Amino acid sequence: MEEAVGIRWHRLITRLAGSGFPDAAVRLEDEGPRLAMVFRALSGDPGLAIKASTDRNINTWRPLAHRLAGTGRRHALAWREADALRVPESLAVFPDSSLNRDLYLWLTAMASQASALPAGDWLQGNQQLVLKTLAAYPGLGDIYRTLAECLVTLRQTRRMPAEQRQREAALQRALLSPGSQPALPAAPGQPWPVALWLYPLPEQPPHLPRAANDDGSGESGGNGKVRQSRQRKQAKYVDDSQNRNGMMIFRLESLFSWSEFVPVDRCEDDSDDEDSEQIAEDLDYLSLSRSPSTSASRIKLDLDLPSAAEDDIPLTEGCLFPEWDWKKQQLRDNHCRVIPMLPRDATPAPLPERLQPLARTLRQRFEGLRPQRVWQKRQATGTLLDLDACLHFAAERQRGSASSQPALWKRESAQHRDLSCLVLADLSLSTEAWADNSHQVIDVIRDSLHLLGEALDAGHDDFAMYGFSSRRRDHVRFNLIKNFAEPWGDTIHGRISELKPGYYTRMGGAIRQATEILRDKPSEQRLLLLLTDGKPNDLDIYEGRYGMEDTRQALLEARKAGIQPFCVTIDQQAADYLPYLFGQQRYQLIRQAAELPSLLPKLYLLLTGRSS
Incomplete structure (x- = not known):
C-alpha cells in the first residue's frame, strides 16, 4: 500500500513540477541537417558540427514543487566549443512546435556570429551578440522579437522572492531590449536559464598525465559494437581506491602470513554492469581514475611497433x-x-x-564495358581498303575534283x-x-x-x-x-x-x-x-x-x-x-x-x- 501511494505521489508531484511543453517538443535529430545548412549559409565556421549538449547543473532558486520533486537542478543549455556547436537534444520551451524550431534557428544564427562566450561576461556578451546577429541578418528580427516576448511571458508566471524578482525583471528587459542592462541586481544563486542565449563552456577537469600503462588507443576490447552517445559528458577525476601513498601500519606477528596474502580490493566490483550504457547516460558526471581494474584496462593491447623481423x-x-x-x-x-x-x-x-x-x-x-575495337575509315594508311572511300574518290575523279592525296584505307583500333x-x-x-x-x-x-x-x-x-x-x-x-x-x-x-x-x-x-x-x-x-x-x-x-x-x-x-x-x-x-x-x-x-x-x-x- 505504501509503495502504491508513493508511486502515485511521485507521479503527481513530478507532473505539477514539470516545466516545458513535451507535446510541442522538437528534436535535434530531426532539425540537425537544416541547422547545419543554415549555419554554413550564415558564414559560420564550416569545421564546426552541431551536436547535442549535456544537461548542466544550475544553482538557481527553485519553486516548492520543484524542491519536493527533486527537479529543476539540471537544464539543457547551448554553447559553442572549438569544434562543435552544442544545443539541447530536444527543445520544449514553447507551447508551439514552430516556435521551438525557430529557437533552434536563432541559437544557430547567434553561434555563427561568435566564438566561445567569455565566462565572466555572460550578460553583456549575450546582449551584444544579439545586437550583432540582428545587425548582420535583419530578417531574423521578427523571429527574435516573437521568441523574446513569448519567453518573457512564460517567465513572468514564475513566483519568486523579491530579490530574485528584481534580477528577473532586469533579465526580461535585457531580452526585450538588448544592450539596455549593464549589470544584474545582486541575488543569491544564478538566474533561471535563458533559452535564447549562449552559455560559457562547461568547466573542464584538470589535466592529468597519461598513465604509464595507457596506450591511448581508446579501443574497445570486446567483440561487439560500441554505442557512442551523441551527448558530451562532464568528467571529474577521483582518487584511486588502491592508493598506496598513505602510512602502512602492521603488526610484526603478521609477517609469516604475507606469503598467503592476496591483494584483493574488496571495495571494487569487477563484474560488468548489464546496463552500463544507460547508467552512463543518467550520471551527472563521469568519474575518471587510473585504477588498473577498470573495464577499459582489463585487456591491454600492445601497440608498440613489431621487430624488424616480424614487421612488414x-x-x-x-x-x-x-x-x-x-x-x-x-x-x-x-x-x-x-x-x-x-x-x-x-x-x-x-x-x-x-x-x-x-x-x-x-x-x-x-567485360561488357570494355573499350571496343572500332574501324577508323578514310585513313591515309591502313590494313584494308575502304570501299566507300574508293567509290567516292572514283566519282570525284570523273568530275575532275579528286584529291591528289586520297584517304582510301581503313584500320582497326581500340578505344582508350x-x-x-x-x-x-x-x-x-x-x-x-x-x-x-x-x-x-x-x-x-x-x-x-x-x-x-x-x-x-x-x-x-x-x-x-x-x-x-x-x-x-x-x-x-x-x-x-x-x-x-x-x-x-x-x-x-x-x-x-x-x-x-x-x-x-x-x-x-x-x-x-x-x-x-x-x-x-x-x-x-x-x-x-x-x-x-x-x-x-x-x-x-x-x-x-x-x-x-x-x-x-x-x-x-x-x-x-x-x-x-x-x-x-x-x-x-x-x-x-x-x-x-x-x-x-x-x-x-x-x-x-x-x-x-x-x-x-x-x-x-x-x-x-x-x-x-
Missing part, C-alpha cells in the same frame, strides 16, 4: 610531407613521414572460393578510356571491430578489394590499391597492395588476404602520398577512392579539429592537382563531418557493412560516368 618490409626510408596547422593557418613543412611497406608473409593465392560466384557476375558485367583510379583503404586498429555478428571490418575491406579488383581488371581499367595506418607523425604506414604497373592476379590476392589492422588514422599524410602517385598519371580523369570506418585520429595532436583540418587541406590539394576524391564509409556518424571534408555529394555512407563488397563496384560505375 619497408620499401624506402619514407617521404616527408607537410601537415596543416589550422590554428596558425599554415603548412608545417616536412612534418609527416610516410613509409611505403610490403606485407612480409604475403604469398600468391587465388581469389577466396566464397567470393568466386559474385566475382564471375561482376566480371561479366564489366583515359581514367586512373587509386583505391586507398583504411587499415587502422578500429577495423578489428565487428561490423555485425559475423563480419569484422577488416574482413569487409578485404572482400571489397578482392571484388573491386576483379571488376576493374575485367573492364581493363587502370587502377592501383594501397592501405594506410599510422603511429604518430613520423610513422605513417603506406601498404602497397597493387601499383599501376603490376598486373592483377594471385600475387595481389595474396597481399590482400594478408592485410591486418594497423594502428591509427592519419589521413592527411596518406592522402598526400596518394596524390603524388596520381599526379604522375597523365589520365584525363583521376579518381581517389577512400575506404574508411572512422574519422582522422592519432596518438598526438592529430585528434579532433587538428586532424579534420589537415585531412580537409590534403583533399583540397588533391582537387587542385586535378584529382577527384571520393569517400566510402561505414561510420554511422559520418554525416557529422564528411560533408565538411569531402563535400555534400562526394561521399557514400554504407548502412550495412556486409553490403560494401557488392555495392562498391556499382558505385565505381556511377563515379566514372558509366552504367552497367
Whole structure:
C-alpha cells in the first residue's frame, strides 16, 4: 500500500513540477541537417558540427514543487566549443512546435556570429551578440522579437522572492531590449536559464598525465559494437581506491602470513554492469581514475611497433610531407613521414572460393564495358581498303575534283578510356571491430578489394590499391597492395588476404602520398577512392579539429592537382563531418557493412560516368 501511494505521489508531484511543453517538443535529430545548412549559409565556421549538449547543473532558486520533486537542478543549455556547436537534444520551451524550431534557428544564427562566450561576461556578451546577429541578418528580427516576448511571458508566471524578482525583471528587459542592462541586481544563486542565449563552456577537469600503462588507443576490447552517445559528458577525476601513498601500519606477528596474502580490493566490483550504457547516460558526471581494474584496462593491447623481423618490409626510408596547422593557418613543412611497406608473409593465392560466384557476375558485367575495337575509315594508311572511300574518290575523279592525296584505307583500333583510379583503404586498429555478428571490418575491406579488383581488371581499367595506418607523425604506414604497373592476379590476392589492422588514422599524410602517385598519371580523369570506418585520429595532436583540418587541406590539394576524391564509409556518424571534408555529394555512407563488397563496384560505375 505504501509503495502504491508513493508511486502515485511521485507521479503527481513530478507532473505539477514539470516545466516545458513535451507535446510541442522538437528534436535535434530531426532539425540537425537544416541547422547545419543554415549555419554554413550564415558564414559560420564550416569545421564546426552541431551536436547535442549535456544537461548542466544550475544553482538557481527553485519553486516548492520543484524542491519536493527533486527537479529543476539540471537544464539543457547551448554553447559553442572549438569544434562543435552544442544545443539541447530536444527543445520544449514553447507551447508551439514552430516556435521551438525557430529557437533552434536563432541559437544557430547567434553561434555563427561568435566564438566561445567569455565566462565572466555572460550578460553583456549575450546582449551584444544579439545586437550583432540582428545587425548582420535583419530578417531574423521578427523571429527574435516573437521568441523574446513569448519567453518573457512564460517567465513572468514564475513566483519568486523579491530579490530574485528584481534580477528577473532586469533579465526580461535585457531580452526585450538588448544592450539596455549593464549589470544584474545582486541575488543569491544564478538566474533561471535563458533559452535564447549562449552559455560559457562547461568547466573542464584538470589535466592529468597519461598513465604509464595507457596506450591511448581508446579501443574497445570486446567483440561487439560500441554505442557512442551523441551527448558530451562532464568528467571529474577521483582518487584511486588502491592508493598506496598513505602510512602502512602492521603488526610484526603478521609477517609469516604475507606469503598467503592476496591483494584483493574488496571495495571494487569487477563484474560488468548489464546496463552500463544507460547508467552512463543518467550520471551527472563521469568519474575518471587510473585504477588498473577498470573495464577499459582489463585487456591491454600492445601497440608498440613489431621487430624488424616480424614487421612488414619497408620499401624506402619514407617521404616527408607537410601537415596543416589550422590554428596558425599554415603548412608545417616536412612534418609527416610516410613509409611505403610490403606485407612480409604475403604469398600468391587465388581469389577466396566464397567470393568466386559474385566475382564471375561482376566480371561479366564489366567485360561488357570494355573499350571496343572500332574501324577508323578514310585513313591515309591502313590494313584494308575502304570501299566507300574508293567509290567516292572514283566519282570525284570523273568530275575532275579528286584529291591528289586520297584517304582510301581503313584500320582497326581500340578505344582508350583515359581514367586512373587509386583505391586507398583504411587499415587502422578500429577495423578489428565487428561490423555485425559475423563480419569484422577488416574482413569487409578485404572482400571489397578482392571484388573491386576483379571488376576493374575485367573492364581493363587502370587502377592501383594501397592501405594506410599510422603511429604518430613520423610513422605513417603506406601498404602497397597493387601499383599501376603490376598486373592483377594471385600475387595481389595474396597481399590482400594478408592485410591486418594497423594502428591509427592519419589521413592527411596518406592522402598526400596518394596524390603524388596520381599526379604522375597523365589520365584525363583521376579518381581517389577512400575506404574508411572512422574519422582522422592519432596518438598526438592529430585528434579532433587538428586532424579534420589537415585531412580537409590534403583533399583540397588533391582537387587542385586535378584529382577527384571520393569517400566510402561505414561510420554511422559520418554525416557529422564528411560533408565538411569531402563535400555534400562526394561521399557514400554504407548502412550495412556486409553490403560494401557488392555495392562498391556499382558505385565505381556511377563515379566514372558509366552504367552497367
